[in-house]
Amino acid sequence: MPQLISIITCPLCGHASEEAMPADAREYLYNCKNCGCQMKPKQGNCCVFCSYGSIPCPPVQDERADASRYMLQQRIFYSR
Numbered sequence: 001m002p003q004l005i006s007i008i009t010c011p012l013c014g015h016a017s018e019e020a021m022p023a024d025a026r027e028y029l030y031n032c033k034n035c036g037c038q039m040k041p042k043q044g045n046c047c048v049f050c051s052y053g054s055i056p057c058p059p060v061q062d063e064r065a066d067a068s069r070y071m072l073q074q075r076i077f078y079s080r
């Protein structure tokens with residue numbers, strides 16, 4: 001199960017805020033609750049949670065889980 005709470009840290013003022021992530025949607029824009037600045041994903045990231053959150057968005061968590069499962073399978077394969 002992906003985690004749905006991420007702590008977003010503002011790159012300008014450093015304010016951290018706990019945010020619930022939508023399970024299947026990627027949030028593209030986020031306004032800091034302290035200084036009001038608008039955050040956009042960094043290059044290569046799909047959403048603000050992947051760029052500024054403590055935990056990446058659920059779709060990316062799934063992709064990483066798949067990748068680590070694949071790595072594990074490879075390791076088992078090569079250790080035989």
Ligand SMILES: [Zn+2]
Pocket residue numbers: 010011012013014015032033034035036037
């Ligand atoms: Zn801020």
